Amino acid sequence: xxxxxxxxxxxxxxxxxxxxxxxxxxxxxxxxxxxxxxxxxxxxxxxxxxxxxxxxxxxxxxxxxxxxxxxxxx
Amino acid sequence: xxxxxxxxxxxxxxxxxxxxxxxxxxxxxxxxxxxxxxxxxxxxxxxxxxxxxxxxxxxxxxxxxxxxxxxxxxxxxxxxxxxxxxxxxxxxxxxxxxxxxxxxxxxxxxxxxxxxxxxxxxxxxxxxxxxxxxxxxxxxxxxxxxxxxxxxx
Numbered sequence: 001x002x003x004x005x006x007x008x009x010x011x012x013x014x015x016x017x018x019x020x021x022x023x024x025x026x027x028x029x030x031x032x033x034x035x036x037x038x039x040x041x042x043x044x045x046x047x048x049x050x051x052x053x054x055x056x057x058x059x060x061x062x063x064x065x066x067x068x069x070x071x072x073x074x
Numbered sequence: 075x076x077x078x079x080x081x082x083x084x085x086x087x088x089x090x091x092x093x094x095x096x097x098x099x100x101x102x103x104x105x106x107x108x109x110x111x112x113x114x115x116x117x118x119x120x121x122x123x124x125x126x127x128x129x130x131x132x133x134x135x136x137x138x139x140x141x142x143x144x145x146x147x148x149x150x151x152x153x154x155x156x157x158x159x160x161x162x163x164x165x166x167x168x169x170x171x172x173x174x175x176x177x178x179x180x181x182x183x184x185x186x187x188x189x190x191x192x193x194x195x196x197x198x199x200x201x202x203x204x205x206x207x208x209x210x211x212x213x214x215x216x217x218x219x220x221x222x223x224x225x226x227x
Contacts (some may be wrong), residue, residue, distance in 0.1 A: 047209070050144035064142055069211060070223075072138075072210060
């Protein structure tokens with residue numbers, strides 16, 4: 001599945017999109033933290049289909065995933 | 075300008091700064107609505123902050139990016155909450171994308187109602203919720219070229 005990256009996280013990863021397979025959000029986070037150096041030390045939220053998720057959510061591969069660093073709008 | 079009550083997805087993002095003329099035009103569009111007695115407007119302007127510490131140079135500009143689809147969906151929810159809580163006639167929200175220099179406008183919230191208190195409270199609410207809930211990211215470009223990532227506190 002495609003994972004959209006924004007702001008500081010996109011900068012660290014050097015791209016705004018990664019393709020990763022994972023069965024749930026916990027496995028996804030682990031895979032992302034291996035792929036993006038320094039991610040585990042950052043504050044970020046995980047959005048599944050444009051909603052912030054907490055806890056472990058199962059993924060079927062068709063979701064729109066995004067990694068969101070702290071917000072700065074307004 | 076009439077506001078539909080269905081709260082369709084609309085794009086709140088504008089490329090570049092929000093022009094003062096656009097704000098004037100937005101105000102002018104409401105002259106046909108004779109049920110309105112009060113307009114409340116909030117304008118956010120990019121400030122030449124200095125974060126101090128490692129990067130003492132002041133902010134020259136903020137480059138805004140956003141997860142637009144999610145931000146626009148969140149804005150619908152905030153709009154629905156505002157209309158449910160206050161009898162506002164209409165509500166308009168615009169946020170910049172791209173590089174906005176210090177002194178330029180990046181955020182425009184505009185609510186209208188019959189009486190002032192309603193519009194005032196609704197704008198304060200929308201302002202706070204946008205800061206908390208919209209996935210908008212800001213890269214503060216400092217004088218001298220360094221950058222730091224802004225975060226709302």
